[in-house]
Amino acid sequence: MIKSLYPCLWYDGNAKAAADHYCSIFKNSRITAENPMVVTFEINGFKFMGLNGGPHYKFSPATSFVVECETQEEIDYYWEKLGEGGSYNQCGWLDDKFGMSWQIIPAVLQKLMSDPEKAPRVIEAFMQMSKFDIAALENA
Known part of the structure; x- marks a missing residue:
């Protein structure tokens, strides 16, 4: 059985800025973990991962x-x-x-x-x- 299912969003080095932005807009939202590569955050109980993947994908x-x-x-x-x-x-x-x-x-x-x-x-x-x-x- 899988533990969870959530999207990973690919950013060009600004995953933390995006997570901060979304958490400032949606109530009941928060950053749950971060490191130089990824930031995880929740919006109204839904988990997201932001990946600093570079300019390769949009x-x-x-x-x-x-x-x-x-x-x-x-x-x-x-x-x-x-x-x-x-x-x-x-x-x-x-x-x-x-x-x-x-x-x-x-x-x-x-x-x-x-x-x-x-x-x-x-x-x-x-x-x-x-x-x-x-x-x-x-x-x-």
């Missing part, structure tokens, strides 16, 4: 972290904090200043998308959005 949107938000205030907060110094994309996606892709989505999205009548209007609405607007989706 992040891509093929891997992203989803932050499911209950309120518009949460969406606004994570959108601003994680996107600062990075770039904002379509449909709730952003790349942070370290190149990691994030999806900042409303928790209600799954419910809205499961309604066969409403789903096409919801898709049409969010395809026009960068940051999700919960009220606009609910009124679509």
Whole structure:
């Protein structure tokens, strides 16, 4: 039986800065160990490892972290904090200043998308959005 399963994120020498950044944004987060090669940290009880692997590999949107938000205030907060110094994309996606892709989505999205009548209007609405607007989706 495996003891744990967690992602290892490859950074170009700035794993500690990335871990500090993420821990400053998410409540209940902390650095659990560090050495010159790796830093391990937890975000809301989920373990991550940051590896100072060098310039050989870069992040891509093929891997992203989803932050499911209950309120518009949460969406606004994570959108601003994680996107600062990075770039904002379509449909709730952003790349942070370290190149990691994030999806900042409303928790209600799954419910809205499961309604066969409403789903096409919801898709049409969010395809026009960068940051999700919960009220606009609910009124679509």
